[in-house]
Amino acid sequence: MTQETTIPLWKQDGAKPFIQIKNVTKKFGEFTAVDNVSLDIYENELFCLLGGSGSGKSTLLRILAGFEELTSGQVLIDGIDMANIEPWNRPINMMFQSYALFPHMTVAKNIAFGLKRDKVPKKEIELRVAEMLSMMQIEEFAHRKPDQLSGGQRQRVALARALIKRPKLLLLDEPLGALDKKLREETQFELVNIQDKLGVTFIVVTHDQEEAMTLATRIGVMGNGIITQVDEPRDVYEYPSSRFVAEFVGSINLFDGRIYEDDVEHVKIKSKKAGCNFFVNHGISCSPNQKVTVAIRPEKMKVTRRQPDQEYNCLYGQIVDIAYMGNLSIFRVKLKSGKIVRVTLPNLVRENRNPLTWDDFVYLAWDYDSSVVLTS
Amino acid sequence: MTRNSKFLSISSLFGFIFLYAPILSLIIYSFNKSKLVTVWGGWSVKWYVELFNNQQIIDAAIVSFKVAFITATLSVILGVLAGYVLSRMGKFPGKLIVSGWVSAPLIMPEVITGLSLLLLFVSLENLIGWPAGRGITTIIIAHTTFCMAYVAVIVQSRLSQMDDSLEEAAMDLGAKPQSLFFLITLPIISPAIISGWLLAFTMSLDDLVIASFVSGPGNSTLPMVIFSKIRLGVTPEVNALATIMILIVAIGVVAAMWQMRKKEKAL
Ligand SMILES: Nc1ncnc2c1ncn2[C@@H]1O[C@H](COP(=O)(O)OP(=O)(O)OP(=O)(O)O)[C@@H](O)[C@H]1O
Numbered sequence: 001m002t003q004e005t006t007i008p009l010w011k012q013d014g015a016k017p018f019i020q021i022k023n024v025t026k027k028f029g030e031f032t033a034v035d036n037v038s039l040d041i042y043e044n045e046l047f048c049l050l051g052g053s054g055s056g057k058s059t060l061l062r063i064l065a066g067f068e069e070l071t072s073g074q075v076l077i078d079g080i081d082m083a084n085i086e087p088w089n090r091p092i093n094m095m096f097q098s099y100a101l102f103p104h105m106t107v108a109k110n111i112a113f114g115l116k117r118d119k120v121p122k123k124e125i126e127l128r129v130a131e132m133l134s135m136m137q138i139e140e141f142a143h144r145k146p147d148q149l150s151g152g153q154r155q156r157v158a159l160a161r162a163l164i165k166r167p168k169l170l171l172l173d174e175p176l177g178a179l180d181k182k183l184r185e186e187t188q189f190e191l192v193n194i195q196d197k198l199g200v201t202f203i204v205v206t207h208d209q210e211e212a213m214t215l216a217t218r219i220g221v222m223g224n225g226i227i228t229q230v231d232e233p234r235d236v237y238e239y240p241s242s243r244f245v246a247e248f249v250g251s252i253n254l255f256d257g258r259i260y261e262d263d264v265e266h267v268k269i270k271s272k273k274a275g276c277n278f279f280v281n282h283g284i285s286c287s288p289n290q291k292v293t294v295a296i297r298p299e300k301m302k303v304t305r306r307q308p309d310q311e312y313n314c315l316y317g318q319i320v321d322i323a324y325m326g327n328l329s330i331f332r333v334k335l336k337s338g339k340i341v342r343v344t345l346p347n348l349v350r351e352n353r354n355p356l357t358w359d360d361f362v363y364l365a366w367d368y369d370s371s372v373v374l375t376s
Numbered sequence: 377m378t379r380n381s382k383f384l385s386i387s388s389l390f391g392f393i394f395l396y397a398p399i400l401s402l403i404i405y406s407f408n409k410s411k412l413v414t415v416w417g418g419w420s421v422k423w424y425v426e427l428f429n430n431q432q433i434i435d436a437a438i439v440s441f442k443v444a445f446i447t448a449t450l451s452v453i454l455g456v457l458a459g460y461v462l463s464r465m466g467k468f469p470g471k472l473i474v475s476g477w478v479s480a481p482l483i484m485p486e487v488i489t490g491l492s493l494l495l496l497f498v499s500l501e502n503l504i505g506w507p508a509g510r511g512i513t514t515i516i517i518a519h520t521t522f523c524m525a526y527v528a529v530i531v532q533s534r535l536s537q538m539d540d541s542l543e544e545a546a547m548d549l550g551a552k553p554q555s556l557f558f559l560i561t562l563p564i565i566s567p568a569i570i571s572g573w574l575l576a577f578t579m580s581l582d583d584l585v586i587a588s589f590v591s592g593p594g595n596s597t598l599p600m601v602i603f604s605k606i607r608l609g610v611t612p613e614v615n616a617l618a619t620i621m622i623l624i625v626a627i628g629v630v631a632a633m634w635q636m637r638k639k640e641k642a643l
Pocket residue numbers: 028031033051052053054055056057058059060207
């Protein structure tokens with residue numbers, strides 16, 4: 001693919017952001033739903049807002065669509081301040097969490113709604129609706145009412161209705177929330193394809209981190225109305241910037257510790273709970289003796305019965321729980337301090353002659369560059 | 377069949393007999409040949425023929441249908457406005473009181489509604505000369521006051537079930553707020569409006585008490601005529617008339633319920 005070779009816009013210096021959210025705050029009475037959020041989103045991005053329930057994702061989307069007035073801050077789209085532009089005049093369309101299909105109109109009428117409002121000639125409306133119906137593969141339902149459709153079909157209609165005006169920006173509020181797992185995965189790839197084909201900028205809200213990983217060019221992790229980290233999916237997972245992000249995205253083991261040797265090249269950290277010292281092969285900007293958290297993902301550890309030849313980053317404990325998941329197994333290992341560590345191992349062979357089992361004592365070790373040190 | 381369901385079917389049978397035996401006997405006796413209501417003299421439709429030759433009854437029927445039609449239409453217009461305002465205004469101080477006012481006529485005893493309206497009409501006539509005398513106009517106004525309340529309640533409950541994001545979705549697609557009502561809201565509540573209209577129509581057709589208070593001479597409604605005839609003794613003619621009215625009301629109620637069901641499915 002050619003796309004792989006071009007540098008994404010957000011990594012280029014001086015690239016013009018398509019959407020600029022500047023210090024946006026939204027309060028409902030005393031309650032702050034969106035707290036001083038600043039965010040730049042670039043053309044053709046598929047940006048995911050990831051966050052737990054009540055973190056303010058929908059509110060931020062509704063601000064962009066123009067349904068919520070700002071308490072303070074500014075939203076610019078393509079360089080134009082949106083302050084005085086009404087929802088019906090914005091170059092934005094939204095796909096609602098509930099789909100919000102008009103129950104009294106057929107699928108075709110639902111899709112045509114936006115164009116009719118713009119007084120597009122009848123011939124052209126028919127043409128574009130037909131085009132959209134075939135793109136979403138829902139031609140056969142064109143004359144049904146929404147209550148005669150399945151969840152997946154409704155979702156397609158909602159997407160078609162939101163895309164037909166060829167908006168510059170499409171907002172999707174948990175677009176796949178109502179679908180079952182299998183359909184969800186299929187639709188995720190379809191969404192990416194559609195976005196690729198049409199070149200519309202997407203902002204997708206989700207609370208499912210796997211979905212965000214699959215879809216996004218970049219992920220913004222949101223909690224309590226604040227965006228804590230904005231990065232590419234891989235970086236959000238491998239280099240979480242804070243404890244909150246580390247815990248929210250995937251599962252992770254956290255060890256509180258204290259730095260006892262600080263060098264430009266490496267850092268050594270002591271942790272009582274872990275029962276061993278940690279070695280990180282890069283410097284960290286911190287004060288001596290500072291309290292930090294060492295985070296290690298469950299799949300980044302090697303599990304052995306024999307003690308590995310390594311002084312640092314080596315835990316010892318007893319297996320207390322095993323969950324077989326098919327493609328991998330999850331082990332819960334109890335350390336001497338009582339702390340439970342989670343480890344995952346791929347099930348590489350069908351029958352293991354000497355499998356790890358309950359009450360086995362094992363060593364858990366990892367490389368010097370596998371862990372993340374969190375200071376906040 | 378379990379013992380429990382046997383019990384249920386027997387008790388529902390009793391319930392139905394209790395409800396419908398009087399009506400059934402009335403319908404049967406309307407086809408009685410004999411002039412004496414209590415004596416069966418064989419089948420005949422002569423009372424129906426006589427009914428349609430009775431000018432007093434024809435006149436009353438015309439009044440009744442005219443009143444019911446106009447009342448239902450007015451009630452729907454006013455009721456939809458009231459229901460829409462109540463469900464869309466959001467929370468404002470005194471909302472509870474206002475919605476109470478709208479539904480008060482539903483529980484007000486008819487005698488009181490009738491009497492108070494009569495007093496109102498009389499004093500209005502004295503003050504501004506309108507409505508001049510009592511007749512169809514005053515019956516329509518009186519019926520509209522309580523039928524409108526039914527429509528408002530039905531419409532309000534439909535609107536409160538409607539997804540708020542429908543209107544937002546319409547605006548998002550370019551609809552201006554002032555066009556939302558006709559594009560989105562009205563079509564969605566139209567089944568509620570139809571069933572409200574039918575309900576108002578049948579209630580107006582049905583009403584005796586309020587109409588007796590506010591009607592004038594020469595403007596008797598059908599129930600009033602039936603009632604006055606009964607005072608002279610029940611004739612098979614009245615039975616025939618009542619049978620026709622039961623039929624009309626039953627059709628109206630069933631149609632209203634059918635509309636409601638259809639709309640529930642759509643939501
Ligand atoms: N109109 C409102 N009035 C008062 N509080 C509101 C309003 N809308 C949202 N909130 C509050 O703002 C917070 C954020 O809401 P929001 O809907 O943005 O969350 P969310 O991240 O979309 O959550 P979810 O994943 O559950 O949809 C919530 O605590 C919610 O209660």
